[in-house]
Amino acid sequence: MDEAIDNAAAKDPAHRSITPATPQPHHSAEEERLAHPPPDMPEESGSNRRSMLLGALVVALILGIAIYFGIRSRAMAERKLEQATESAAIPYVNVVHPAVGSKAQEVVLPGNTQAFIDTSIYARTNGYLKQWFVDIGAHVHQGQLLAIIDAPELDQQLQQAEADLKTAQANQQLAQTTNVRWQALVAKHAVSQQEADQMASDLIAKQTATAASEANVRRLQQLQSYERVTAPFDGVITARATDVGSLIDAGSSAEPHELFHLDQVSKLRIFVSVPETYAESVHGGAQVDITQDADPSRILKGTVTRNSNAINQATRTLNVEVDVDNSRGELLPGAYVFVHMKLPAGFNTVTIPSNTLIFRAQGLEVGVVRNGRVQLVSITIGHDFGSTVEVTSGITPQDQVILDPSDSLISGVQVETGSVDGSGSAR
DSSP states (O other): OHHHHHHHHHHOHHHHHHSOOOOOOOOOHHHHHHHSOOTTHHHHHHHHHHHHHHHHHHHHHHHHHHHHHHHHHHHHHHHHHHHHHHHHHSOEEEEEOOEESOOOEEEEEEEEEEEEEEEEEEOSSOEEEEEEOOOTTOEEOTTOEEEEEEOHHHHHHHHHHHHHHHHHHHHHHHHHHHHHHHHHHHHTTSSOHHHHHHHHHHHHHHHHHHHHHHHHHHHHHHHHHTTEEEOSSSEEEEEEOOOTTOEEOOSOSSSOOEEEEEEEEEEEEEEEEEEGGGGGGOOTTOEEEEEOTTOTTOOEEEEEEEEEEEEOTTTOEEEEEEEEEOTTOOSOTTOEEEEEEEEOOOSSOEEEEGGGEEEETTEEEEEEEETTEEEEEEOEEEEEOSSEEEEEESOOTTSEEESSOOTTOOTTOBOEEEEBOTTSOBO
16 A cells, blocks of 8 residues: 555655655665565566466476377277277188089099909810920910820720711611612512611611711710810910829819919909999990009009999999900909099089088088178088088088088187188188
8 A cells, every 4th residue: 555655656746745754664775675676577577477387388288198198098008908809709710612613533443353254274074184285374375285185095985986987887888778779679569668668767777876976976086185175265374283194084073173274364354343422423435544552653544344233232332344455464363453433523513621521410511601600501412532522502602611610610600711722721
């Protein structure tokens, strides 16, 4: 209040003269300076206040920004953690698209090789083996002499039969001459017709006896020819079961004794048991490849010639014969070989890896990802190629089929997918 009055008095001299002087208390110089600052002092104090206020605002702004970004980064970290947790809770599966169609299948089946003609050679006459000319492994030709049998009794029987034939021929000749004479006498009425007929009948009997003797001689000659054992066809001697001096029995016992075993190896038969699944795909004239463990790199060509046209009820297989040209002797009779049979490709089918199949009580299924969720689909299998299978119904080439499905896989589960190429490698 006093300061206001003093200021008014200082500005108005009249007021200063009117206002009576009031006694002032005594102040020190420092107090006087503080009480009465210079005229520019109020402006400097206001500037300091503004500076301090501006600094406080800047500090508050910096703190606010730091707090904002701190809270924001923490919220983003929590959100990322939540997303990662949710993503980890969704199963990840590899999928593959079914391949369109089905390649021609090659089925490898074991086969037994046999000679095209396989026969045992027996003796047709009794005696003792005089000499043999071939042994096992010998290549012989049709008509080639294999052995000689000594049969003296047969030779004597033939000589006797030849003598009987000569007697019958002499009797026939005499009967024929007599008949001619009697027929001439009948014409002259020198003898009766009855006597002439008797002579004619006697001629017929003598002719019959001669024919019988001739037949007996031919029979013994044929038996005598069997003393020379010859090859019935070109082939290889695979067994010799006799030796010089052995008694040859021509079948008087229940089972005759085999002299030689002959195989025709220029052409071989291979018998293959084809499973019933592929029986309808086997056709005559089809070409097949033949290999054996002794030399897998060597491939021989064969031709399906015939089959049994019946399924064996014990083995559920079709017996198929494959013929092979073996003129160079590359295969041996009795060899164990493998027949590679080409089966026709399936139409309107797809092929999937075998590790996509699910075997459950409901039947054969696969897991298919549709709209991000699993759906178990029943399928029908055509041919089994080992690493892959042919599917005839249930899925399409556009489906995503799950590889290596877990046993707990069920329909409706949300999954994430990763594609796999044809070799099974993830991409």
